[in-house]
Amino acid sequence: MKKIYKIDKNEITITDISEFDIEHILDCGQIFTYKRIGDDFIVYSDKDIAVVRKVDDFYKINTSNVEYFVNFFDLDTDYAKIKNEVKTILESNKFGVNIDEMYRRGGGIRILRQSFLETVIGFIISANNNISRIKKSMQYIRENLGTKTKFGDFEYFAFPCLESLAMQNETFFQNAGCGYRSASLVKTIKMLQGVDIDNLCSMSTQNLREYLLNFAGVGPKVVDCILLFCFSRTDVFPVDTWVKKIYKDLFGEESKENVMRQNLINKFSGVAGYAQQYLFYFKRVQSFEKKNIDNF
């Protein structure tokens, strides 16, 4: 695989954008800490910030931490190869997906490697919730507990550390708009104190999944999102309301949730997580288009 980026001081340049589209990456539901300002996309992760701007046929990423965001955007993984593998599986199963169209719409998706604490909290909040509210809650947590940080002309709040989060009671999270998820957050944050993250990385996907399911507010869907978007375990297939619709498209009818999940993992095995993202994004784009036509 040819390297798709160059580094110059605090700037990353994406030189090959055939498998990198910042809108696809941010809008496929894996992250809640970003915003758009004009044509720029500001991405916040943990203590760091990246300003992503498209310039002609490449991206310029100005960042407080180059090394962190090279890993965060998964820049050393060969997505062309992954897309081919997903394509092969879709074709050999005769799933009837318009693959060219799917990649035309969301072929620039990459699976982010996000920080553990922020991912766990973000996805506990995400349960039965919508993106705009999740983003507001995450922003509230940053603004009220995080350290004010400067990067060039930008001022932002870092994501707070575990100790700072552990001092908050349920009321704090209710004020953040987390609703009934607040109790889970307080419990899980307490449980996280003393957890050795390096140890978690060395666990098998199955063991790590079972372990993380012990945390409050972490069920089958949330745990798979944590496994995929934080630990890069691409042999999982998060099943949500959208995936249920997709499953019906692929297999003809819905089934019990864990049956659907297992069938999808059996089909896509090591590229399951990627397949989930491409299919998910495509389904959502199509759905939004249909809505707009209906409203017309």
Next chain:
DNA sequence: TTTCAGGTTGAAC
């Protein structure tokens, strides 16, 4: 006024 939004939980079969 309902419904829905990228679900989890605990009680009741």
Next chain:
DNA sequence: GTTCAACCTGAA
């Protein structure tokens, strides 16, 4: 082991 209603909240 499975099913199922309840759950904060606010935009559509």
